[in-house]
Amino acid sequence: MGITDGRVEQSMRIDAQLCFALHAAARAFDGLYRVVLREVGLTYPQYLVMLALWEHGELSVKNLGAKLRLDSGTLSPLLKRLEAAGLLERRRAVDDERSVLVWPTAAGMALEPRIIEMKARLAESVDLDAAQGDRLRARLVQLTESLDAASARLAQREIPPK
Amino acid sequence: MGITDGRVEQSMRIDAQLCFALHAAARAFDGLYRVVLREVGLTYPQYLVMLALWEHGELSVKNLGAKLRLDSGTLSPLLKRLEAAGLLERRRAVDDERSVLVWPTAAGMALEPRIIEMKARLAESVDLDAAQGDRLRARLVQLTESLDAASARLAQREIPPK
DNA sequence: CACACTTAAGTTGTGCCCAATTTAATTGTG
DNA sequence: CACAATTAAATTGGGCACAACTTAAGTGTG
Known part of the structure; x- marks a missing residue:
């Protein structure tokens, strides 16, 4: 594939992509909410x-x-x-x-x-420990912050002259 | 707000939402990728x-x-x-x-x-430990699976007659 | 006061995402 | 073999997300 560093190439594989996993999880959550939100038309x-x-x-x-x-x-x-x-x-x-x-x-x-009633049904249906879920949420918030910071740095570098 | 159980109400707060954190992180990643992918028109x-x-x-x-x-x-x-x-x-x-x-x-x-060159620049710009990132990815994959399973169960329950 | 600057919503255009439907090809079964 | 069921893409339509732009309202400074 025209690259010599195995680790770099490895990082190209789709299933190694944190970003992809993130999107997939967001869409999965979306799909689940969509099913129940349809009842209330939202x-x-x-x-x-x-x-x-x-x-x-x-x-x-x-x-x-x-x-x-x-x-x-x-x-x-x-x-x-x-x-x-x-x-x-x-x-x-x-x-x-x-x-x-x-x-x-x-x-x-x-x-x-x-x-609220609907969310209770959802929570029951999804096998997710509350504490574990909250830890995951905290890590995502942290990730979002560091991604936003990186975006800001890149944007600044691209339009450097004031 | 018309509900007595404090814990249920707490779960309604936006910043307590795993789902919201997930979306926000996905969009943040998206934004970062957008900046660099624009160069290659993707x-x-x-x-x-x-x-x-x-x-x-x-x-x-x-x-x-x-x-x-x-x-x-x-x-x-x-x-x-x-x-x-x-x-x-x-x-x-x-x-x-x-x-x-x-x-x-x-x-x-x-x-x-x-x-590949672009991703290297990105990785450098984002403050994210590789091992930590991979753990997070694994948890997201796991979450996606349990969400999909829940969706399948709900869908099945909604259209039970063959 | 005047005028440039900034801010808040809204609009337009492009692309993504999904549900529902359509069309065409293939498979399974009597 | 015939024909119903299934499968793969494509299409249509509604809604979300964002960039770029517009309009209107507020702010600041000479």
Whole structure:
């Protein structure tokens, strides 16, 4: 294959890819959530938005994006769909007309207990020790941070002249 | 918030979500790869396809899908784009006209050393111990399996009548 | 005050992902 | 052999993710 270092070549194998394993696991989780979320008519990202709103009551699009790591290009149409579904409302903030506030409607709030019940069923179905899962989660958060830092360094190096 | 069990409510918090951490890490990895893959004009899924082709030389769309966990709905247009870019070729298999075989062109093969060099730069930029990374990968593979098993169980329960 | 700069959402375009459906080829069974 | 069932790709449609750009609102400095 035109390379001499066995270790480098080894690192090219798909099943050795941490990145690939990460994607596969994320998609597997997605698939599982999709099955149960279909009952309430939500997609996984929509579920994350509702989760954030149940926790915080009201959020600006910007804050929501920061929490979910999504930009307005993704959120704007997604929020529009949730608004059309009657689960949340949107209004420009009075003190700063640039920002848009989002909060759950009564129907949106009514969804929470159903989702909690659903998650209980899910947790039961997946064989995953809670403590172990939390350790894994912590390692993923740490990984995300170091990846973001690396991205920032690379981006900076690519556009170095101010 | 209308629920009495503190632990259940705790499990609703976004930052407690393994699933969310997984997504965020996958997207962070994606972002990092995007920066460097842009130089060679590949997206991350396209890169995975090329990786599989460098390793196996020739694959059917079905086999490719099994390895990458993608279906024809995703692969068909993606492969079409890679073909248009001159990186691979496609042809119906002679022994079974249903299946389509895919293999890298010379230009596609020529990309491999560039990618290897690129990955070396990446590895250097990300602060990640190799052994630790591999342990994490193994746990993710295991998680994926148990999630898939749970999905299969749920799907079966939902459409029980034969 | 004026004007450049910055910030927040939204829009557009490209690509990915999946579900559902379609088409064509192959296989299995009476 | 005939014909139902299965299989492999491709297509269609909805939604997510991001880059690049636009618009409008706020900020800061001369």
